[in-house]
Amino acid sequence: MIEVEHIYKSFGGKPVLIDVSLRISEGETLAIIGRSGSGKSVLMKHLIGLLKPDRGRVLVDGIDIDAISYDELRKVRREFGVLFQGGALFDSMNSFENVAFPLRTFTDMTEAEIRAEVEQCLSMVQLPDVGPKMPAELSGGMRKRVALARAVALRPRYVIYDEPTSGLDPETSNTIDELIKSLTDQLHMTNIVVTHDMHSVLTIADRAAFIHNGHMHWTGTIEALHESHDPVLCRFVRANEYQIGKPALRT
């Protein structure tokens, strides 16, 4: 379980997160939604200790990750897989090497075992043949899928997706959503999806947390989201061409 307790964060005197609290239960898929610049990605970076809150704390399985040593934090981070917005594939390595990287670094697997595992991961993201290709040779959607394969290679308990469908065409976005859903079913992971794409939220999330102007404005289940009459939330949701009671459209 991940608990965010009353965190504050500001950059250069400008507050970005103000008294944000959140609880992410084991096995659920939580979508953190909000406008661009609302503080979603900053909150996401707090969950794995890439940023430290000015006040408040983040607990992962009961451990305050800002109060532990760097070496202990690294151990906690190994429970996570992260899909970054642009994929963040290592551009000096091909796709195979990228997926193999965490296996080579953190396990004692033999080369044959690593090869089998990488091939399985690439098959899970429906890209079994891209192993020899460099990241620069892949399309945006393919890069994100290879990055997803890398993120789940160590079978993490928590997977964080930072804008998994941003910059992708609607069809590729659907593919990514379906992949996240099928990987969650196969690997039983807890997912945190940072997005402003309501179609993704409705397709993959169990709950949503809406950040507005640095505040945690609203949290609830997808059913509650459908029924909410909160004007700020409704305005954000409708801006995504979503109307309550009707299927969401891709933005």
Add this chain to the structure above:
Amino acid sequence: MRVRTSSLSLTAFMLEPVAALGRYSLLLYHAFRSLGDFKVYRKNISEQMMRVGIDSIPIVALAAAFSGAVTTVQTAYQLVSPFIPKTIIGSIVVPSMILELGAVVTGFILAGRVGARIAAELGTMRVTEQIDALEAMGLNSIGYLIVPRVLAGIVMFPVLYIAASFIGITGGLFVGSLSGYVTAGEFIDGAREFFQPFDPIFGVIKSLVFGFVITSISCYKGYFTGGGAEGVGKSTTQAAVTSCVYILLADLVLAIVLL
């Protein structure tokens, strides 16, 4: 209010060098602490030694050969007369290469070639979130990225310095003999006459310091890059320029302290 804002900006501007020194020191501290984590960087170190050292040999050799040759020709032009023995050319060219030119020419070339490459590489990794990806995996990014580059600099710069000095002296001897300013025998006799055993040791110490200065400054500039492609360009330029400035400073300090 306006006065207050201006004074705050001025304070921030004046404190920035102190903050930069703090960040640089912290980076080095974490790099030093990561030295024991050999498993993290062992795969990277031979690759970095190859890139920093072996790949730089052609350009260093070219620059050193020309430096030696030009120094020989200019020394001959300025000093040779019927009253001064021709051996003076070797007496001046050889210590110049060993004490100064071998290390400084290598340093300047590598500040451009190696320093800019390191800053551009790490800067791109920073702005494309590859460094965040390493950290998020639970890997020590400083140990993985910075330690092998700095170690490669410290190990390979003295090797390049030795090669540069040797090639520079050979270039001077070759051009001096070919142009008729001095015979090979006179050149070597002159070199022997004023040779001090500490000179090459001083050169090695200097190149070792230059290796550390260039790689650590470039790693710092690249690692803390911000602001997209423009930021990478800025870091790359700053890495090369700052390295050159600190090479000159280190050169002077080492000369005062050790000679």
